[in-house]
Amino acid sequence: MSFPDSFDWLPQAPLQPMTLDWLAQAGVEVAVLRLEQIDPLISGNKWFKLLEYLAAARQAGASGIISLGGAHSNHLHALAAAGQRFGFATAGLLRGHPQDTPTVLDLKRMGMHVHWLGYGGYRARHEPGFWAPWQTRYPQLYPVPEGGGGLPGARGCRGLVAQVRQQLSGLGWADYHGWWLACGTGTTLAGLVLAEHGAHPVYGALAVPDDHGVAQNVERILCEAGHTASGYELLDASRGGFAKVDPPLLAFIEASEGQSGIALEPLYTGKALLALREAVEARRFARGTRLVFVHTGGLQGRRGMTGAA
């Protein structure tokens, strides 16, 4: 297996108006950039985060990618699907002990080499020397950090801004006020901030609690890119912890899906939209405000979750 000469697959995500009663009441307009629609398998923000890593791997003469994630990882899922589609090898280092979640079954079916690190082994992923044995085992595979994070991941997301600008006239919008999206590591948000250069603010709804270091991660990426750490705001949307799901959240998702016809999952997109409702109800945005909500995908991951089939 080897990399194709170029990835000329640059999927375009549709930008569509979102109809919800609480938005209409507040006079706030929201358009959704539907990254969950770009492909049945390579869904969400993860393809964009992988773009620059794939280019680097090809440059390095690698024959594939090795990366890490959990047993429901949207990142590993998109990576395995891309490897199968474009014909490069993939290996995944998984958190915890062997289990066959729907995601893991897909990874194996799509040809990813799966290794389980346990919990302690996974925690060691930032330690120096972590990669050495894996690079000995897979010398042809290029390592990509968890979730496709870091500056290369952010740079791959910059193109989303152009995708939105190209579609504004179709909505009858001359411009928009800002972006609203779910953040796990903040990498996608950092890419939007880099591309906007302060033209429009980017609001990040944190799917993880404060102590996950998202603010520091975003600052580090922007600093590495020589950009000032401004043009964005992070808000807590975690509702007590990553992957913590409560009945009001699930009821909100069900109601939103019913009204808008757009499917959400409870870890990222559902929490981000609920945080937006809270902001709108707190009158954070004046009547006439136009926001772009990024649907970052993740629908594959909800198959393994109880209460959110």
Ligand SMILES: *Cc1c(COP(=O)(O)O)cnc(C)c1O
């Ligand atoms: C990975 C993921 C995110 C988080 O993206 P970051 O770039 O890490 O902030 C948000 N939503 C979904 C559905 C994801 O899979």
